[in-house]
Amino acid sequence: MSISNEEYGRMAKRLSPNSPVVTDCIKAFIFGGSICAFAEGLNIAFSYTSMTQEESKALTMIILIAITAILTAFGVFDTIAKHAGAGTMVPITGFANSIVCSALEFQTEGRILGTAAQMFTIAGPVIVFGCSTAALYGLIIYLFGLY
Amino acid sequence: MATRRGKTIITELKPKVIAFASAVGKKEGQGPLSKEFDEIYEDTTMGEDSWEKAESLYLKAAISKALAKSGLSKSDIDIICSGDLLNQCIGSSFGIRDFQLPFCGVYGACSTMALSLCMTSLMIETGAFTNCIAATSSHFCSAEKQFRKPLEYGGQRPPTAQWTVTGSGAVVLSKDGGRGVYIDKIHLGTIQDLGILDSNNMGAAMAPAAKKTIADFLSDTGTKPSDYDAIFTGDLGSVGSELLCELMLKEEGIDLGTVHKDCGLMIYDRETQDVHAGGSGCGCSGSVLCSHILSGMHKGKYRNILFIATGALMSTVSSLQGQTIPGIAHLVNFRKG
Amino acid sequence: MDIVVDLLKAFAVGGGICIIGQLLIDFTKMTPGKVLVLFVVAGVVLGAVGVYEPLVDFAGAGATTPLTGFGYALAKGTRQAVAEKGLLGAISGPFSSASVGIMAAVLSGLVVSLFAKPKDK
Numbered sequence: 001m002s003i004s005n006e007e008y009g010r011m012a013k014r015l016s017p018n019s020p021v022v023t024d025c026i027k028a029f030i031f032g033g034s035i036c037a038f039a040e041g042l043n044i045a046f047s048y049t050s051m052t053q054e055e056s057k058a059l060t061m062i063i064l065i066a067i068t069a070i071l072t073a074f075g076v077f078d079t080i081a082k083h084a085g086a087g088t089m090v091p092i093t094g095f096a097n098s099i100v101c102s103a104l105e106f107q108t109e110g111r112i113l114g115t116a117a118q119m120f121t122i123a124g125p126v127i128v129f130g131c132s133t134a135a136l137y138g139l140i141i142y143l144f145g146l147y
Numbered sequence: 148m149a150t151r152r153g154k155t156i157i158t159e160l161k162p163k164v165i166a167f168a169s170a171v172g173k174k175e176g177q178g179p180l181s182k183e184f185d186e187i188y189e190d191t192t193m194g195e196d197s198w199e200k201a202e203s204l205y206l207k208a209a210i211s212k213a214l215a216k217s218g219l220s221k222s223d224i225d226i227i228c229s230g231d232l233l234n235q236c237i238g239s240s241f242g243i244r245d246f247q248l249p250f251c252g253v254y255g256a257c258s259t260m261a262l263s264l265c266m267t268s269l270m271i272e273t274g275a276f277t278n279c280i281a282a283t284s285s286h287f288c289s290a291e292k293q294f295r296k297p298l299e300y301g302g303q304r305p306p307t308a309q310w311t312v313t314g315s316g317a318v319v320l321s322k323d324g325g326r327g328v329y330i331d332k333i334h335l336g337t338i339q340d341l342g343i344l345d346s347n348n349m350g351a352a353m354a355p356a357a358k359k360t361i362a363d364f365l366s367d368t369g370t371k372p373s374d375y376d377a378i379f380t381g382d383l384g385s386v387g388s389e390l391l392c393e394l395m396l397k398e399e400g401i402d403l404g405t406v407h408k409d410c411g412l413m414i415y416d417r418e419t420q421d422v423h424a425g426g427s428g429c430g431c432s433g434s435v436l437c438s439h440i441l442s443g444m445h446k447g448k449y450r451n452i453l454f455i456a457t458g459a460l461m462s463t464v465s466s467l468q469g470q471t472i473p474g475i476a477h478l479v480n481f482r483k484g
Numbered sequence: 485m486d487i488v489v490d491l492l493k494a495f496a497v498g499g500g501i502c503i504i505g506q507l508l509i510d511f512t513k514m515t516p517g518k519v520l521v522l523f524v525v526a527g528v529v530l531g532a533v534g535v536y537e538p539l540v541d542f543a544g545a546g547a548t549t550p551l552t553g554f555g556y557a558l559a560k561g562t563r564q565a566v567a568e569k570g571l572l573g574a575i576s577g578p579f580s581s582a583s584v585g586i587m588a589a590v591l592s593g594l595v596v597s598l599f600a601k602p603k604d605k
Contacts, residue, residue: 082301
């Protein structure tokens with residue numbers, strides 16, 4: 001008697017424990033929310049300086065990326081992310097981590113073909129699809145005069 | 148000459164286990180089998196600048212130690228048969244390069260320990276080989292790098308994911324000698340694929356292959372699970388082990404009961420070591436065989452066991468192309484005379 | 485007091501967006517890479533149709549820090565570039581809007597790789 005793929009798929013699903021969704025979501029909310037509140041705090045602080053809004057937003061982003069890079073370098077980021085899940089992945093910190101961790105991992109294959117070439121293995125698709133969608137949007141508003 | 152019954156090969160010369168050794172990393176050294184490993188290297192870089200080189204050194208350490216324990220010199224060894232998870236088996240080829248001995252590279256993913264044992268047994272059966280080494284290795288960091296994400300990537304592992312063992316195992320097999328432990332039968336497995344796609348659930352992908360190999364072996368030999376002191380699977384983990392027992396009961400009407408043990412569940416403490424569904428990798432079954440299992444046989448704790456190392460035969464390319472994960476399981480029947 | 489309200493708004497909206505990501509990971513078995521692509525594209529689209537702008541006005545960094553905010557910034561920057569440069573703006577806009585994020589990450593990746601190594605877990 002031989003089991004069908006569908007039947008086995010159901011069996012495997014039944015015996016495979018699910019991710020603890022509720023805990024995961026609570027942690028993602030707290031970590032993600034905290035990162036965003038921290039960024040908002042920076043924005044507010046910068047609003048008391050002579051910086052323009054654009055400058056202060058850029059500086060906030062740079063600070064978040066720099067902190068991520070340092071935490072990644074010291075091997076701490078992944079320990080936090082293990083708990084935070086989407087809470088650290090969805091904010092810009094996840095994007096920065098994906099670039100920095102690839103740069104670190106592939107340094108053994110050299111600065112050029114390792115670090116530099118592999119830097120975008122995870123983040124590359126985000127840039128390709130993000131920028132291409134934006135370019136498509138630009139084309140549409142240009143053609144229909146919507147800008 | 149060895150004979151065949153069904154798919155099972157019955158050895159004639161009964162290749163003897165004359166020595167074995169295991170070399171593992173820090174996390175494995177903190178696990179429940181801590182006292183049984185020969186070498187525990189806390190620094191998993193092994194002082195090297197890459198994880199691939201480090202893995203080769205674990206293999207080299209296990210082979211050197213096994214050789215030393217056997218009392219043989221390097222020139223007595225006729226061939227080394229080894230494999231690992233890295234592309235083109237570089238873990239083995241670079242680890243064995245300096246031994247200057249004939250080398251037979253094998254690939255069976257995490258089933259490699261059983262595969263290299265099967266191959267060396269057959270070599271001894273030909274009569275052309277006297278002393279052979281069967282070995283394998285895996286390294287958490289080199290496996291993550293090749294199959295998953297960079298080490299410092301911040302992601303979550305699902306509960307079905309398994310932890311690649313950093314470690315290596317090596318067995319010196321010989322036509323004569325030893326302390327009574329020998330290979331009685333071997334069984335090369337058949338690829339089984341029941342359509343599992345999730346590369347974070349390897350246990351589920353490999354369980355059907357383990358079931359097929361065990362069921363075929365039991366029917367070839369006309370034996371039942373209770374005839375054995377233990378049936379050790381390689382790295383099915385918690386999910387795969389449950390699936391194996393259920394498949395076995397449902398399809399074959401065979402109850403593996405308490406005889407079944409899984410190396411992936413033995414090597415770590417799942418409560419405290421954050422390894423989710425258990426250990427995996429070539430080094431998982433390799434290092435557990437070359438510590439707990441074979442020393443248990445030497446001491447007479449086990450006298451007749453089945454060792455079934457399981458492997459998932461996918462690659463990153465086949466997974467990206469949407470292919471399902473084929474599983475394989477090879478079996479070695481060790482006995483103590 | 486306004487500051488506290490602003491921070492809470494950023495916390496709630498940012499955390500909420502992360503929950504959506506977590507649900508996608510846990511339930512759909514989507515790989516993180518695909519979730520990130522989905523988020524940035526969703527950000528561009530929501531920014532384009534004008535839905536994301538009010539959220540940014542409401543939650544500030546709570547809406548701009550997640551990757552959807554990155555996508556929104558791409559859409560906004562591209563719209564400005566098209567307004568200034570015409571068709572050329574559709575080509576030059578996306579990358580210039582993404583430049584700060586990408587360059588900061590690239591530079592920190594390069595610098596960090598000079599002195600740090602990945603560690604065993």
